[in-house]
Amino acid sequence: MAQVLEFKLPDLGEGLTEAEIVRWLVQVGDVVAVDQPVVEVETAKAMVEVPCPYGGVVTARFGEEGTELPVGAPLLTVAVGEPSEAPEPAAEDRADGSGSGNVLVGYGTGGARAARRRRIRPAPLAPAGQAASPAAARDTVTAAPAPAAGPASSAAAPGRASRVARASRAARADAAAASVSQASAPADGPVPVISPLVRRLARQHGVDLRRLTGSGPEGLILRADVEKALRAKEAAGTDGVPAAAPAGIGAAAAGATGAVPLGTPPAARPAGVPGTDAGGRIPLKGIRGAVADKLTRSRREIPDATCWVDADATELLRTRAAMNAAGGPKISLLALLARICTAALARYPQLNATVDTEAREVVLLDRVHLGFAAQTDRGLVVPVVRDAHTRNAEALTDEFARLTEAARAGTLTPADLTGGTFTLNNYGVFGVDGSTPIINHPEAAMLGVGRIVPKPWVHEGELAVRQVVQLSLTFDHRVCDGGTAGGFLRHVADCVEQPAMLLRTL
Template identity: 70%
Template sequence: MAQVLEFKLPDLGEGLTEAEIVRWMVEVGDVVAVDQPVVEVETAKAMVEVPCPYGGVVTARFGEEGAELPVGAPLLTVAVGEGADGHRPAGDPGTGGGAVRAPRAEETGEEKTSEGSGNVLVGYGTSEAPARRRRVRPERRASGVAPGAGAAGAVVSGRVNGRARAAEPVDGPVPVISPLVRRLARQNDLDLRELTGSGPDGLILRADVEYALRAAAAQGGRTAAPEAGPHPAGPVREDAAAAAVGTVSSTVPPGGVRTPLKGVRGAVADKLSRSRREIPDATCWVDADATELMRARAAMNAAGGPKISLVALLARICTAALARFPELNSTVDTQAREVVQFDHVNLGFAAQTDRGLVVPVVRDAHRRDAEGLTAEFARLTEAARAGRLTPGELTGGTFTLNNYGVFGVDGSTPIVNHPEAAMLGVGRIVLKPWVHEGELAVRQVVQLSLTFDHRVCDGGTAGGFLRYVADCVEQPAVLLRTL
């Protein structure tokens, strides 16, 4: 007898709560083996192939390509055991029916109706159970609470079967459907304790928060939730909702192309915004004569063996400089009000890909020579462009090297890669007139910039670090003192 098992989107680590389906690797009706990759998903960190822990016949898929699913949401069902080849659960679309789309956590204000059934499926989830589904009896649809209109109960008392439910004070953490809802409220200075959730057991949905923000905007742009009061039963009136939406988006001109901030782009936006909010950064820069460094690299590569990249030499200079100025290889623990100094260097480097900017991390860079650094940079860059970087290869950095010179740029004031304390920027190496040994000459000049967290050190330390880096660029033999 065949048994149908449900495979849910697993926890992908690094605190990730959702993923976007990029490509299905199996169809309904396909036979899969244990640990066979069945879907490729994109998280805020990387693209990952997800293997299925069951072997059998795929009976259903949940989620179309491009859909976002929370961790714990159903991905597919597999019929295992004897007779699995001919198994088809009731209502399954089969091979010709296509994929069945699972509700996403952020869409919990919408109801998904199952064909041939009088019940309505409403998807919702929490951090403990992100993908539970409940059945709502048909009579609730006729009770005055329309799909997606449960947000009305977020600001006033909820309504079930036409009867008002009084708001109750909340003790302890406010129950919300997902971390996205909590973040949305935090970004708009909205106190979740002032809301009454329209979800089961008072769970606050995304629709609840969005309605509260629209209502606040309609009443004069207040960011706090409106006071509890009577609200028309049933769906929000279209004219009021339209006016509220118009107020919120009045600063955005019509037309244009809208691109959602999600995936890698969304993660970069969140991290850079946090860095700007939390880190009091400062930048210093210096021009350096890189002629001797370029000659040294040419000599290394002429001697045979693996070619040494310029970024590897700059990375080696960085690790030597951090050994002299360890204050810049640190982070700030804001809760403990302490500066945490690391005893190792995990060197991040900015890499531009088709999916956006990513920062792969070279582990224990201080223990690698120029050849080892060159090989690791090449491996991580290739993986970044192919979207195969793991979450572990994108986190844990202690210092970042940003070679924006590859874009033909001379200088920059980079944003520190939170939660690190500093970033070295390297501009393009270009021929310029330069005073060399007392005479005017044409030399290969580069601009170096250091952006640092002013909480971890003062300008003297930052200037000393940058000057040492410049000295090594101008006279590579200085590195021999630390080798």
């Protein structure tokens, strides 16, 4: 007897209470295997694919792309188990004698191998002159199919699994019929977009991603493609909003995305949205919302202070060039700075700490989990290098490269983004010299590194042009006083100016 099981959104990491559906990987009626990814969701920490613990036929999906679901909410239902009798094969499958591939796990018709993999059929081409709403096909596919009555020719009433299988085929047939009546609109299905920022930008300005041709790998739609489409609209005088848009369309867009498209006239603004010149609203959710909450808490709870110093980085750059010229894997400048950080933290452990506010104690940590700030299309993230104090320059370079690539691809796991004890912030990549950053709560300090630029410098008693960098340390004044913070920063600057000092800690 078949059984319909409900798969709920699981707990995806510490402190995560909700996730946004980015892309469905299965359709109603698809056959899924145990642990097969069924949906791609974005949490406040990362974008992950969620595997289904059941194997069988997908009978319903809950939530469209862009919908936020709380942890524990239903994601989809799957019919599993073995029916008491075989479902009647569809005519389209009986034609070649292979039988239907949409069967339950553990049960086969004529095509047992086809049942082990999901079948994907191309959508029929739309005949010219016919039009239908694209939402019709999508709603048909995502709606939960109602149990259908068994055929009159059956001697006994079929089991529930047989009804589910026939309902699944009926849902696919209805979706195909809806797509046939669609005119020139593109076929429904996943859009080749990875970045939620690109999706959000398109929604805010009314750009149909299905009409864009991506310039990325394998047709991937990039932010540049959306911006190009916006420029084309502006050149045509539409400014991202159709000139003949009916009344209320701006309100619908604002209700769906929380933002008012650029150029929306005051009369078309939804109720409750002030008629300012801000150009729109961006919801504080996902990674952006998590960052906002964390920085607000840090500013509210941590009495921070900042000190800074200029350092001559000429010898550090020469040392790195000599290391890379000797052959082997290339060493990154960030890895050398990280190695200097861990050496300084060994000398000043008060800065590798956290504050227990309830016990009113400073908790010194015996391991350095080094976070580093990384700016991505999805916002600011801080991946963490575990046990950075035990890694050499080569190992640090490899780990920085791995985490940076995962951050850009949006595949960082919650474990990659939590547990940091000290943060290295290389804001010099943005072309700035200094900064007073907000501490990454609940850490106690953050080292900032500005750009390295040639400047006049007194070297060995003479004026010379040297490569100078500004270093800053923002620290929690509860864990130490200025003497400790200044000693840490001066030691970092001395190692930058004379990298041979690191030999003392090897």
